Amino acid sequence: MRFVKARDYDDMSRKAANVISAQVIYKPECVLGLATGSTPVGAYKCLVEWYRKGDLDFSGVTSVNLDEYRGLQHDNPQSYYYFMNDHLFSHVNIDPANTHVPDGTIADADEACRQYDETVKSTGGVDLQLLGMGHNGHIGFNEPDDVFAKGTHCVNLAQSTIDANSRFFASRDEVPTQAYTMGIQTIMSAKKILVVVSGTDKADIVEKAFFGPITPQVPASILQLHPEVTVVGDEAAFAKIADRI
Ligand code: GLP
Numbered sequence: 001m002r003f004v005k006a007r008d009y010d011d012m013s014r015k016a017a018n019v020i021s022a023q024v025i026y027k028p029e030c031v032l033g034l035a036t037g038s039t040p041v042g043a044y045k046c047l048v049e050w051y052r053k054g055d056l057d058f059s060g061v062t063s064v065n066l067d068e069y070r071g072l073q074h075d076n077p078q079s080y081y082y083f084m085n086d087h088l089f090s091h092v093n094i095d096p097a098n099t100h101v102p103d104g105t106i107a108d109a110d111e112a113c114r115q116y117d118e119t120v121k122s123t124g125g126v127d128l129q130l131l132g133m134g135h136n137g138h139i140g141f142n143e144p145d146d147v148f149a150k151g152t153h154c155v156n157l158a159q160s161t162i163d164a165n166s167r168f169f170a171s172r173d174e175v176p177t178q179a180y181t182m183g184i185q186t187i188m189s190a191k192k193i194l195v196v197v198s199g200t201d202k203a204d205i206v207e208k209a210f211f212g213p214i215t216p217q218v219p220a221s222i223l224q225l226h227p228e229v230t231v232v233g234d235e236a237a238f239a240k241i242a243d244r245i
Contacts (some may be wrong), residue, residue, distance in 0.1 A: 001210060001224060003245035004232040009198045012234045013042025016130070016196045019230060020047060021056055021092030023128040023192070029060040033187070034088070035140075036065070036080045039196045041087055048091040054184055058094040062123050066131070066140035066183035068104040070112075070154060078168055079104060102152060102180040109154035112180050116152040120186060129190035133197055136160055137209050137218035141181035144217045150185040154178055184222055192228040195220070197237040206233065207240040 006012035016149045020043065023030055034040075038104070050056045064082060072079035074135035077086075089099050100119050106112035131139050136158060142149055143158045157165075157177055166172040187193070197206050210231065216222075224231050238245065 002230045003210075003238070003241075004230060005238060005245070006234045008234050008236075009042060009077075011077055012196060012198050012232050014046055015193060016040070016194060016232045017046035017050070019194050019232070020128065020130065021050060024056055024058065024061060027127060028057060029062075030127040031062045031064065031123045031124040031125060033182075033190055034063050034065050034066070034084065035130045036083050036133050037132040037134075039198050040130060043130075043196065044087040047088065051092040056092070058092045061094050062098040063089075063100060063200065064120050064123060064126060065099075065101040066178050068102040069176040070104050070105045070109065070178040070180055071107075071176050074105065074201065075221075078174075102182075102220040104176075104180060109136070109178075109180070113152040114153060114239070116180065116182070117186070119222075120152075120182065126186075126190035128192045128194060129187060131187070131193060131220075131223075132193045133195060133202065133205060133220050134161055135164060135201065135205055137205050137220045139184075139187060139220045139223075141179040142184055142187075142219040144219060146216060148184040148216045148219070149181075151183045152180060152186070153183055154180055157232040172175075184216075184219060188222060188226055193223060193226055193230070195223065195229065195233075197231065197233040200236040200239065202233075202237040203239040206231075206237050211241060211244065
C-alpha cells in the first residue's frame with residue numbers, strides 16, 4: 001500500500017487526477033472503475049480541465065461505476081448516473097455507450113445485479129479502480145457486514161450512510177434506503193486501486209481501515225491485501241497515521 005500525502009483537498013484532487021491521467025495515457029483503451037461522493041469531484045474537475053486543454057483523450061476509455069441508489073431515475077440529480085454525467089462524462093469525449101453505472105431503475109434487484117456483473121465482466125476487467133470511503137469504512141456501498149460480499153448485490157444502507165448522504169437531498173426522508181453496489185471481490189479484482197480521502201472526519205476511519213484488523217466490519221480494510229493500492233489523502237485525513245507513512 002502506497003500513501004501519497006497531499007496538503008489539502010485541491011492538492012489531493014490534482015494528485016489523484018494525475019494518477020488517472022497516467023492510466024489513460026499509458027493505456028488509452030483502459031477500463032476505469034469510477035466512484036461518486038464528494039471526495040472525487042475535484043479530481044473529475046481536473047480531468048475535464050486537462051481534456052479541454054488537449055492533454056487527455058477519453059475516446060478509447062470504458063468506465064464502470066461502483067454503485068447506484070435503487071429506485072432513482074436517471075434524470076434525478078441525486079442519482080449516480082446523473083452525477084457521473086454532470087461531473088465527467090458530458091464534459092469529455094468518452095463514448096456514452098462505454099460508460100456503465102448499475103441501473104437503479106430496474107426494480108428486480110437480482111436481475112439488476114446479474115446484468116451489472118455481466119457488464120463488468122464484458123469489459124474484460126478494471127485497470128484502475130477509483131474509491132472514496134464512507135465514515136464507517138464502506139467502499140462503493142459495501143456496508144459493514146459479517147462477510148465480504150462477492151458480486152453486485154442489493155444493500156440496505158446503514159443509518160450513518162443515510163444520514164451522511166442526506167446532505168445531498170432536500171430531506172432525510174428522500175434518501176433511498178437501498179442501493180446496488182459492486183461487490184468486494186469485483187473491487188479487489190481491479191489491477192490497480194486508487195483511494196481518495198480528505199478531511200478531519202475521515203482521519204479515524206483511515207487509521208482503522210489501513211492499519212487496523214482486516215474485517216468485513218470495516219470493508220475498506222480488505223484493501224490491505226491488494227498488491228497495488230495507492231491512497232492519496234490530505235493532511236487532515238492522514239492526521240492519525242502521519243508518523244507511519
Ligand atoms: C457514498 C458512495 C461511496 C463514497 C462515499 C463517501 O456513500 N457510495 O462510493 O465513497 O459516499 O463519500 P464522500 O466522498 O462524500 O465522503
